[in-house]
Amino acid sequence: MGLYVHVPFCARACPYCDFDFEVGRDPPIDAFLRDLEAECVARALPERLAVDTVYVGGGTPSQLGPQGLRALLSSIDARFELRATVERTVELNPEHVDEALLEVLVEAGVDRVSLGVQSLRPSALVQLGRAHDPERARRALVAAVARGLRVSADLIVGHPGQRAAALRDDVRALLDTGVEHVSIYALTIEAGTPWESLVRRGRRRMPRADTQARRLLEAEALLCDAGLHHYEVASYARPGARARHNLGYWTGADYVGLGPSAASAIHHSDGAVERRTNLRGLSAWRARPGAAADRERLSPRAAAAEGLWLGLRALEGIELAAWLRRFPVVDEAWVRARTAQQVARGNLEWFEGERGVVLRVAPGRWLWHDEIGADLVS
Amino acid sequence: MNATAPTGKPEILVAPPQARIRSFCIIAHIDHGKSTLADRLMEHTGLLGERDKQAQYLDRMDLERERGITIKAQTVRMTYRAADGESYELNLIDTPGHVDFGYEVSRSLKACEGALLVVDAAQGVEAQTLANVYLALDADLEIIPVINKIDLPSADPDTVKEQIEEMVGLDATDAVEVSAKTGLGIGALLEAIVQRIPPPKGDREVPLRALVIDSWWDSYRGVISVIRVFQGRVRPDDRIQLLATAGRYEVQSVGVFAPEGTDLPELCAGEVGYLNASIKELADAKIGDTVALASDEGATPLPGFQEVQPMVFAGVFPTDNADYPALRDALAKLKVNDASFSYEPETSEALGFGYRLGFLGLLHMEIVQERLEREYDLDLITTAPSVKYQVGLKTGESIVVENPAKFPDLGDYEWIEEPVILARIQLPQEHLGAIIKLCEERRGIQRDLSYLTETRVQLSYELPLAEVVFGFYDALKSRSRGYASLDYEAAGHRRSDLVRLDLLVNGEVVDALSLITHRDTSFHRGRDLCVKMKELIPRQQFEVAVQAAIGTRVIARTTVKAVRKNVTAKCYGGDISRKRKLLEKQKRGKRRLKAIGNVEIPQAAFHAVLSLEGG
Numbered sequence: 001m002g003l004y005v006h007v008p009f010c011a012r013a014c015p016y017c018d019f020d021f022e023v024g025r026d027p028p029i030d031a032f033l034r035d036l037e038a039e040c041v042a043r044a045l046p047e048r049l050a051v052d053t054v055y056v057g058g059g060t061p062s063q064l065g066p067q068g069l070r071a072l073l074s075s076i077d078a079r080f081e082l083r084a085t086v087e088r089t090v091e092l093n094p095e096h097v098d099e100a101l102l103e104v105l106v107e108a109g110v111d112r113v114s115l116g117v118q119s120l121r122p123s124a125l126v127q128l129g130r131a132h133d134p135e136r137a138r139r140a141l142v143a144a145v146a147r148g149l150r151v152s153a154d155l156i157v158g159h160p161g162q163r164a165a166a167l168r169d170d171v172r173a174l175l176d177t178g179v180e181h182v183s184i185y186a187l188t189i190e191a192g193t194p195w196e197s198l199v200r201r202g203r204r205r206m207p208r209a210d211t212q213a214r215r216l217l218e219a220e221a222l223l224c225d226a227g228l229h230h231y232e233v234a235s236y237a238r239p240g241a242r243a244r245h246n247l248g249y250w251t252g253a254d255y256v257g258l259g260p261s262a263a264s265a266i267h268h269s270d271g272a273v274e275r276r277t278n279l280r281g282l283s284a285w286r287a288r289p290g291a292a293a294d295r296e297r298l299s300p301r302a303a304a305a306e307g308l309w310l311g312l313r314a315l316e317g318i319e320l321a322a323w324l325r326r327f328p329v330v331d332e333a334w335v336r337a338r339t340a341q342q343v344a345r346g347n348l349e350w351f352e353g354e355r356g357v358v359l360r361v362a363p364g365r366w367l368w369h370d371e372i373g374a375d376l377v378s
Numbered sequence: 379m380n381a382t383a384p385t386g387k388p389e390i391l392v393a394p395p396q397a398r399i400r401s402f403c404i405i406a407h408i409d410h411g412k413s414t415l416a417d418r419l420m421e422h423t424g425l426l427g428e429r430d431k432q433a434q435y436l437d438r439m440d441l442e443r444e445r446g447i448t449i450k451a452q453t454v455r456m457t458y459r460a461a462d463g464e465s466y467e468l469n470l471i472d473t474p475g476h477v478d479f480g481y482e483v484s485r486s487l488k489a490c491e492g493a494l495l496v497v498d499a500a501q502g503v504e505a506q507t508l509a510n511v512y513l514a515l516d517a518d519l520e521i522i523p524v525i526n527k528i529d530l531p532s533a534d535p536d537t538v539k540e541q542i543e544e545m546v547g548l549d550a551t552d553a554v555e556v557s558a559k560t561g562l563g564i565g566a567l568l569e570a571i572v573q574r575i576p577p578p579k580g581d582r583e584v585p586l587r588a589l590v591i592d593s594w595w596d597s598y599r600g601v602i603s604v605i606r607v608f609q610g611r612v613r614p615d616d617r618i619q620l621l622a623t624a625g626r627y628e629v630q631s632v633g634v635f636a637p638e639g640t641d642l643p644e645l646c647a648g649e650v651g652y653l654n655a656s657i658k659e660l661a662d663a664k665i666g667d668t669v670a671l672a673s674d675e676g677a678t679p680l681p682g683f684q685e686v687q688p689m690v691f692a693g694v695f696p697t698d699n700a701d702y703p704a705l706r707d708a709l710a711k712l713k714v715n716d717a718s719f720s721y722e723p724e725t726s727e728a729l730g731f732g733y734r735l736g737f738l739g740l741l742h743m744e745i746v747q748e749r750l751e752r753e754y755d756l757d758l759i760t761t762a763p764s765v766k767y768q769v770g771l772k773t774g775e776s777i778v779v780e781n782p783a784k785f786p787d788l789g790d791y792e793w794i795e796e797p798v799i800l801a802r803i804q805l806p807q808e809h810l811g812a813i814i815k816l817c818e819e820r821r822g823i824q825r826d827l828s829y830l831t832e833t834r835v836q837l838s839y840e841l842p843l844a845e846v847v848f849g850f851y852d853a854l855k856s857r858s859r860g861y862a863s864l865d866y867e868a869a870g871h872r873r874s875d876l877v878r879l880d881l882l883v884n885g886e887v888v889d890a891l892s893l894i895t896h897r898d899t900s901f902h903r904g905r906d907l908c909v910k911m912k913e914l915i916p917r918q919q920f921e922v923a924v925q926a927a928i929g930t931r932v933i934a935r936t937t938v939k940a941v942r943k944n945v946t947a948k949c950y951g952g953d954i955s956r957k958r959k960l961l962e963k964q965k966r967g968k969r970r971l972k973a974i975g976n977v978e979i980p981q982a983a984f985h986a987v988l989s990l991e992g993g
Contacts, residue, residue, distance in 0.1 A: 004952055185947045213942035234947030249952045263953040275955050296955055306958055345919070345976060367943040368919060374965040377958055 002248045003051040003080060005036070006259030007061040007072070008282050011093075014129045015198065016156075018190035020261035021059045022282045029068040033075050035286050036258050039278075040079060042290025045256065050081040052253075053245035054088040060116075062096035066104045073108035087112055087244045089152075095132040097140035102147045112150040112243075114183075115140060120170045124159060128187075134173075141177035150241060152181035157219055158212030159187045160205040167215055171222040180241035183234050184219045186212040213367055233313050233366050250313040252326055260285035261293075271300035271307070271327040300329035308338065308359075309373040312348070317360025319353060335359065338376060347372050389424070389457045390636055391467045393611075396648040400575045401469040401489060401606070402519075405511055406496035407504035411526045415496055415558040416454075416470060422564045423456035423468065425637055453489075453592070453604050453650060455634035460572045468571065469634075469650040471591070473510070478739030480513075480865055481686055485591045485666045487513055488682070489606035489650050492520040492575030494567075495546070499525045499533035499555070503541045508804055508863040511546055520575050523553035524567060529560050544831055580647030585674045586610035586618070588645075588653070593663040595714045599630070601657035605669055606650045608680060613644040617672035618655060621679040625662045626672050627655035660717040688720050688736025689797070689868070690847055691780040692743060693761040693890060694750070695732030697972055701756055702731045708754035709733060712746065719746050726783060728888045728974050729759060734781055737763075740847060759972050761890045762987045765843045768795040768871055783889035785878040788929040795871035796894075797843040800825065803854065805862035807833050812857040820845035821874075821896060840869055844894065849988050879904055881911070882925040882932075883977050893987050903990060905934040910986040915979055917941035922977050 008020050009027035054076065064072060069090070082088070089112040090105060097115070105113065119125050120134040132140075144151045153174050157167055174182060187207045189195045198204035220230055228236040232250070235243060248255060257264045261280040267273050276292040279285045298306060304327035311318040320332060339359060342348040347365045351358055361369065391398070406412035456468040473486040487493075493514040497503055514521055523542050525535045539550035554570050556563030588605040596602045605612075612618065616629045633641040634651040645651045657663050666684060670677035696705050709721050720736035737743040743763060750756050766780040770793040779785050801822075805813055807829075817824070817839045826838035841850070846866065854862050877900050881891040895903045904926030911924045915938050922938040946960075971978035 002952075183947075186943070186945070188946050209944075210942045216943065216945075233945065249954065255952055257952060261953070263955065265952065265954070277953055277955060294955060306954070309958075309961070310954065347919075367945055369945040370961060370964065371919065371944040373958075374961040374968075378962045378965040 001049065001051045002053045002055065002245050002253055002255035003076070004245075004255060004257040004262055005054075005056045005072070005076065006257065006262040006278075007032075007056060007058040007064060008260050009058065009063045010060045011063055011131060012129065013194065015194040015204075016128065016187055016189060018193050019059065020280050027064055027068065029064055029071055031286075033071060035289055036075070037079070039258055039285075039289035042288075047079070048081040049079075049256070050084060051256075052084060052086055053248060054080075054082065054085060055245040056090040057114075058091055060093050060096075061090050062092040062101065065096075066100045069101070070104045070108065073104075073110065077108070082109065085109075089114055089243070089245060091116065092140070092144075093132065094137040094140040097143060099143070102144060102149070105149070106147060110149070112152065113144050114152040114154065114181075114243075115144070117141070117153045117174065118156045119159075119162075120173045121166055124162065124166070127159060127161070128156060138173065138177055141174070141179055145178040150181070151177075151179045152183060152243065153177075153179045154183045154185065155219070156185050156187050157215040158207050160207055162211075162215060164215070164218055167218055168222060171219060171226075175223075175226050180238045181243060182223060182228065182236045184216065184223075184236065185234055186216055216367060217364070230315055230366075232315060233369050247314070250310045252307065252310075267303075267326075268300075271303050271329055273298045273303040273306070300327065303327065304330045304334075305338065306377050308335065309376045312359070312361050312372065312376075313369070315361060315366060317351075317353075317358040319355055320357045320359060321355065332357075342372050342375055389465070390455065390634065390640055390642070391457055391465055392642055393644060393646045393649070394465070394467050396577045396579065398464055399467045399469070399577055399648045400492065400571050401471060401578060401648075401650055402492040402494060402522075402571060402575055403471045403473050403486060403490050403514075404494045404496055405473075405507060405514060405521075406526075407498065407501075407507045411498070411558045412496055415494070415524070415526060415556070416472070418556075418558045418561055418564050419468075419470060419568070420454060420456060420637060422561070422568060423458050425454065425456055453635060455636050455651065458568050458572065461569055462572075466572050467649070468568075471650060478737075478741045480509075480867075481684055482592070482665055483510060484513060484517070484682070485589065487517040487519065488589055488680075489591045489604075490514075490517070490519055491578055492522060492571065494524045494571075495521050495542070495548070496524045496526050497538055497542060499527045499535050499538055500530050502534075502538050503545050504860065508546065509802075509865040512804070513865075521548055522567075522570055522574055523548055523550045525553050525555045526558055528555045529557040529562060545834055547831060578648030580607070580609045582609070582611055582647045584609050585677065586612050586616075586669065586671050587677070587680055588612060588669040589680050590620070590663055590665055590667045590669065591650075593660060593665060593717070595660050599654050601654075601660055601663045603653045603655075603657075603663045603669075604650065605645070605653045607645050607647050609647045610671075611644050611646040612653065612669065614641075618669055619672045619674075619677070620663065620667045620669060621677060622664055622667040622683055622685075623662050625657065627657055630654045630656055660714060664717070686718050686738065687868075688718075688738065689843060690737045690739055690743060690763045690765060691734055692737070692763045693724050693726060693729065693732055693781065693783075694721075694735050694747065695726065695729040695759045695761075695890075695972075697757040697759055699730045704754065705733065705750070705756055705758070708750050708756060709735075711754070712749060716746065716749075718742070724781065726761075726890045728890045729761075729972060736780070740851075759890075759981055759984060761984050762893060763847050764894065765797050765847060767797075767876070767894065770794070782878060782892040782894050785892070785894055788877060793873055794876045796874050796876060798840050798869050798872050799843050799846060799866040800869040801837075801839045801841050801846065801864060801866040803837040803839065803862050803864050804830065805835055805837070805858050807835050809858040809862060810835055810837075813837065813854065813862055816850075816853055816857055817841065820850060840872075841866075842872075842874065843868075848990070877928050879907075880927045881907065882923075882927060883915075883974060883979070884920075884923055885925075886975060887927075888974055888979075890984060900928055901933055903987070904928070906990045907986055908934040908936040910989065911983055912936040912938055914983040914986055915977070916971075918976075918978060919944075920976060 008022050010021045088110045090110050091114045117137045118128050223236040230236050252267050254266050260282050263277045265275045274297045277294040279293045339348050347368050349362045404412050452472045454470050458466045458468050471486050471489050473483050525538055539553055542548055542550040554567045587609045588607045590603045592604040614629050614631050619626045631641045631654045632645045668679040721733045724732055724734040747760050764782050769779050769791050770776045771791050822839040822841040828836050830836050875897045876894050877897050879893050879895050880887045908924050908926050921940045924936050925932045926934040971980050
């Protein structure tokens with residue numbers, strides 16, 4: 001069981017972001033903790049529910065400050081059974097990282113941090129609306145590594161104007177700090193974000209898909225050359241450094257999401273999946289903390305189709321025998337029929353692994369993951 | 379003879395003397411207020427209450443309401459107590475408003491003695507109205523000019539009257555000024571109808587002759603026809619015959635729409651109303667056919683009947699081949715409602731199993747396609763329309779080809795004849811040069827040029843039907859700023875030097891994209907088509923080569939470059955439902971794409987030829 005807590009506060013809005021957040025200087029931490037508790041009660045979550053992974057994301061969790069984070073983490077500790085956790089991650093903005101903050105995290109048992117670095121070039125950071133400068137980001141990463149934490153950094157690639165050399169410098173500078181994990185996202189402009197309206201007013205350009213494809217492949221080459229493993233569409237890790245909480249999303253782990261817009265999922269032994277998403281927006285969620293904006297129950301067969309797509313996010317692929325045990329309602333013939341078109345197109349491939357047949361995304365074709373997914377789920 | 383139907387409903391006269399019958403239609407440009415005016419007349423005569431007024435009652439089908447045009451005629455009976463103290467039977471005969479349905483229009487006009495020419499007081503006379511005005515003049519109808527929307531601040535009735543006199547050649551001194559929106563002037567209009575439109579003629583005491591002006595399928599009662607009785611009378615239980623099809627039937631009921639169907643004891647010479655005679659097939663009650671009594675051996679038909687023939691053909695295929703049985707069932711059901719299209723099975727290498735449909739024209743084609751998609755929830759690919767060619771093969775045999783894909787290869791035929799039409803185009807003189815140029819580009823042969831007024835010209839051109847089908851009407855409107863009108867009639871076949879132009883996608887001929895074109899223009903068409911295809915075919919995972927070829931000779935080529943990625947990496951904190959729904963949406967966007975090999979081709983590509991400018 002994974003636990004996700006959404007902290008919906010940010011100091012400012014990033015122009016590309018469509019996650020759920022509120023902008024404000026002083027987040028009302030006490031009220032937020034009361035609301036989280038109210039959600040647990042309204043959803044009748046068992047006291048001391050045992051969880052294996054914890055992920056505090058946002059928004060900007062570090063916007064809470066050392067005292068706020070300490071309060072949040074201790075209230076999670078009080079409400080859930082964390083003794084068996086294998087990973088506890090908190091997302092941080094580089095400009096918030098200092099010794100006091102890191103001290104709070106380590107004391108609270110946090111072993112992993114994910115930093116929204118996005119770029120190490122001043123002009124790109126301005127374009128992306130980030131509050132930190134490259135030096136601040138480097139110092140934050142180095143400090144977190146030095147404190148003994150597992151450190152992951154996010155990079156956004158393919159923003160307008162980013163050249164291959166800039167990407168190369170970013171990746172090298174990032175790896176020099178000692179991070180064990182890197183997430184690579186191509187900049188996507190969602191409807192309704194400030195970036196989109198700037199484009200409409202002729203003030204910004206849209207990123208170009210072809211350039212982004214080049215940048216993504218270059219990033220892959222640089223990171224793999226440096227010894228990281230491209231284990232998931234957007235994720236690279238040194239050996240043993242994979243993000244276990246996130247892997248759980250793709251491999252059928254149950255999870256509870258708390259806070260506005262957070263998602264939860266329960267998987268049944270026949271393969272069926274039940275999911276819910278909390279109300280979006282702090283005030284809506286606070287008014288009805290137990291209410292769901294969206295619920296769905298996928299039949300075992302629909303869940304299997306979706307499970308193919310999700311399982312294929314892992315680039316090592318799906319070990320068929322183990323995968324079929326999760327979805328007893330389907331068999332190998334069903335999987336082969338469902339994937340035949342993508343195999344014929346060269347996007348997917350079968351091969352003989354150590355533990356039997358494996359289905360995976362063909363090398364380089366992860367750039368077509370949405371195309372593959374759309375074909376598999378519908 | 380002058381009794382009224384004994385109900386609480388609107389008063390309906392039964393067989394009034396002909397002196398107290400007026401039958402008329404409304405001629406108007408699409409948005410000049412034809413339907414609103416009809417509603418207002420019905421309200422004024424007590425037919426339509428505020429409560430049951432569905433806006434624009436006459437346009438019954440959803441599709442018609444959405445497009446703002448009348449496709450199937452709907453005819454209503456009103457009773458009007460005039461200033462002279464007498465009650466009059468008014469028959470408002472609704473007419474279709476598009477050149478595709480020209481024959482139906484001509485039959486509807488036969489049922490009228492008068493027409494209201496409705497012109498927008500602010501916009502003036504629009505070109506599209508004129509074809510119908512001239513049809514009405516040809517039919518010797520009394521035309522009452524009606525200036526509508528006089529409540530608008532921009533209304534300029536005097537200028538519009540001058541325009542009517544100049545462009546239409548009608549005396550507009552007594553034009554009636556109304557506002558269908560506010561009801562202003564409707565009383566005066568009703569008086570004008572009574573005073574100016576002549577009553578019908580026709581002996582009621584001789585054997586029955588009635589003209590079928592419209593027919594449709596009613597799922598409860600079978601075929602319903604609207605008829606105009608020219609002589610004699612028809613009553614329930616009469617044995618009748620339809621002369622064109624030689625079918626014999628027993629009349630179940632006759633009556634009028636007021637606006638709901640109301641049965642009457644009889645319809646007499648001069649009257650318009652419905653006839654229900656348990657006719658099982660719509661094809662047995664053809665528009666233009668003559669109704670006579672079955673006992674009337676050797677009865678002669680009323681003049682002017684024509685078999686309506688499909689002029690334009692197109693392949694219709696389900697995007698998902700599994701929907702073929704659903705398409706077959708939908709066509710069978712639709713045929714019950716619309717006897718004027720034809721269909722037969724067709725197989726395409728590219729598109730699989732489907733049907734080749736025949737239509738009266740392009741609008742008719744769009745309507746049928748939309749009804750199939752909307753009423754039967756089918757996703758369809760239709761190929762570019764084509765016409766019917768006569769081909770003389772080298773073997774001496776001659777064949778008819780209505781599908782470019784089935785057109786014989788270069789060198790296998792001696793001659794080709796294509797259908798031609800005689801087009802009558804009326805236009806202001808200042809656009810004459812542009813329109814002559816257009817007709818010449820479209821391989822037209824000028825037959826006549828005459829001045830209707832000092833500034834208005836009528837052109838007659840013999841044009842290949844295929845050229846008219848491919849966007850001629852749009853080009854005509856754009857080059858005359860909307861002021862040219864077109865109507866046409868079939869004018870036989872003529873020999874032409876035609877070739878089949880094939881399109882190849884990644885080296886494979888896509889049979890459904892083949893088209894027939896004149897040899898002289900084939901090179902340009904091929905090049906333009908390749909360019910258009912490049913715009914229309916979405917970039918995909920692989921490079922797509924598009925070539926145009928005549929026989930084995932490639933005459934043009936373009937390449938659709940591959941797009942290099944389709945991935946968004948964000949995982950939304952485990953919000954998999956949302957991500958999956960986005961993927962499903964992406965997939966749905968592709969439902970209207972037809973996969974040909976690895977290449978996904980959108981519907982628009984099959985119609986690319988229609989959007990090419992000229993030859």
